[in-house]
Amino acid sequence: DGGITQSPKYLFRKEGQNVTLSCEQNLNHDAMYWYRQDPGQGLRLIYYSQIVNDFQKGDIAEGYSVSREKKESFPLTVTSAQKNPTAFYLCASNGPNTEAFFGQGTRLTVV
Amino acid sequence: LAKTTQPISMDSYEGQEVNITCSHNNIATNDYITWYQQFPSQGPRFIIQGYKTKVTNEVASLFIPADRKSSTLSLPRVSLSDTAVYYCLVENNFNKFYFGSGTKLNVKP
Numbered sequence: 631d632g633g634i635t636q637s638p639k640y641l642f643r644k645e646g647q648n649v650t651l652s653c654e655q656n657l658n659h660d661a662m663y664w665y666r667q668d669p670g671q672g673l674r675l676i677y678y679s680q681i682v683n684d685f686q687k688g689d690i691a692e693g694y695s696v697s698r699e700k701k702e703s704f705p706l707t708v709t710s711a712q713k714n715p716t717a718f719y720l721c722a723s724n725g726p727n728t729e730a731f732f733g734q735g736t737r738l739t740v741v
Numbered sequence: 742l743a744k745t746t747q748p749i750s751m752d753s754y755e756g757q758e759v760n761i762t763c764s765h766n767n768i769a770t771n772d773y774i775t776w777y778q779q780f781p782s783q784g785p786r787f788i789i790q791g792y793k794t795k796v797t798n799e800v801a802s803l804f805i806p807a808d809r810k811s812s813t814l815s816l817p818r819v820s821l822s823d824t825a826v827y828y829c830l831v832e833n834n835f836n837k838f839y840f841g842s843g844t845k846l847n848v849k850p
Contacts (some may be wrong), residue, residue: 663838672828673785673840720784722838729775730838732784 632657636721636733641740643708643715651706651736653721663702663722663730666690673720679704708738716740745829759816761844763829767808770849771833774805774812779826779843782845789814816846824848 634655653662661680665673675688679698681714693712698704704723708715718737722730748766753759765774773792777785789796791803791812802815816823826843 665840674843675837675839678837718782722784724838729787729790730777730785732786735782735784737782 634721634723634731634733635654636719636736638736639734641736641738643738644741646710648707648709649738650704651708651719651721651738653704653706653733654702655704655723655727655731656702657723657725657731658701659723659725659728659731660701661724664694664704664706665720665722666733667718676706676719687723720737743834745831745841747827747841747844750847752848752849753819755820756818759819759823759846759848761814761816761827761829761846762811763814764811765829765831768809768831769833772809772831774803774809774831775830775832776801776803776814777828777830777840779828785828785840794832819846819848821850823849824829 637652656678663678664676666676667673674690676694677685677696679685682698682701685696685697686697692707693728695707718735720728724730775790778788778799779785789798789801789803789804793805796803804813826845828840828843
C-alpha cells in the first residue's frame, strides 16, 4: 500500500542529545514537510522540501535540521539547541496540486 | 497567506448535523479552501476541498458563498467517532500547508 511512514512512534531523548526522526513515503511525492504539534495546539511548520537536495525553513526551524538526499526520505534531526523538544512531530507529503498526506507521528519526550 | 479564523470548540449530539464556519477575509483569487480532520495522536487527514459554491462527498459538504470570505463545513448526522479537531486551510500551489488551531468538535451521546 502507498503511504507515508514515520518511525519510531515514541522516542525518548536525554538532555543534550541529538535525535533523528525518520519519514519515508512511497507515494512518489516531490514535496515533504515536518510539523510540530504541542498539546491542544495546531501544527507549526518546521521545514519543508519541494524537491530532492533542496529544503527551506518553516516558522520554527531553530534547533532542527533536515536532509533530502532521496525523494522518498526526509529525516528530521532534533538537536541539543532545541530547548523544548518534547512534542508530537508529524511528517507530510504531497504531489502537484494535491492535498497533504500525513504519517502517524512520532512523540518525542525529553527525559 | 490568507489567515483563517475558526471557533475554538463546538459541542454536538449524536445524529445532529454540525456546521463549522471558517472566516478567511483575505483569500486570494488562486486560493482553494481545504478541510482536514485530526484524531488524537494521529496525523490530520483530508476531508474536502472547494473553490466556490458547494462541494459534497461521502463524508461532508462544503459551502462557499460568492465572496469566498468564509466557508462552512457541514457534517451530516454526526456520531461519537466524529469527535476530532477540524482544520480549515486556505492554500494555493499546494506547496505549503498552514494549520491554525482548528475547531475541537465534541460529539456527545
